[in-house]
Amino acid sequence: MINGSGINLTPFNALTKAIQPHLDVSLHAYANTAFADRPGSRASIGAYIVTAASLPLIWKTKKQPLVTLSTTEAEFINLTPYGSSLVWINNILTEAGHP
Numbered sequence: 001m002i003n004g005s006g007i008n009l010t011p012f013n014a015l016t017k018a019i020q021p022h023l024d025v026s027l028h029a030y031a032n033t034a035f036a037d038r039p040g041s042r043a044s045i046g047a048y049i050v051t052a053a054s055l056p057l058i059w060k061t062k063k064q065p066l067v068t069l070s071t072t073e074a075e076f077i078n079l080t081p082y083g084s085s086l087v088w089i090n091n092i093l094t095e096a097g098h099p
Contacts, residue, residue, distance in 0.1 A: 041063075
């Protein structure tokens with residue numbers, strides 16, 4: 001079976017149907033930002049991880065491209081790619097037949 005995005009989900013669906021009763025595919029996501037912790041540049045570091053079935057699917061740590069004036073601003077800048085990744089993984093799981 002090939003879905004609308006051209007990904008062949010047949011092996012994935014066969015595997016998940018075999019272990020479906022024992023598999024918790026709920027998404028868990030965590031994000032954090034270290035505000036202005038680099039003394040030379042005063043840039044913040046942002047990190048996030050998205051897991052499903054207790055396995056990491058996407059993770060990233062990156063120096064933010066601009067200097068922020070508050071912790072809140074640094075956190076919001078980090079939440080944009082975090083939210084995009086979460087939506088993307090959720091769409092893939094939904095297309096594969098998981099709630």
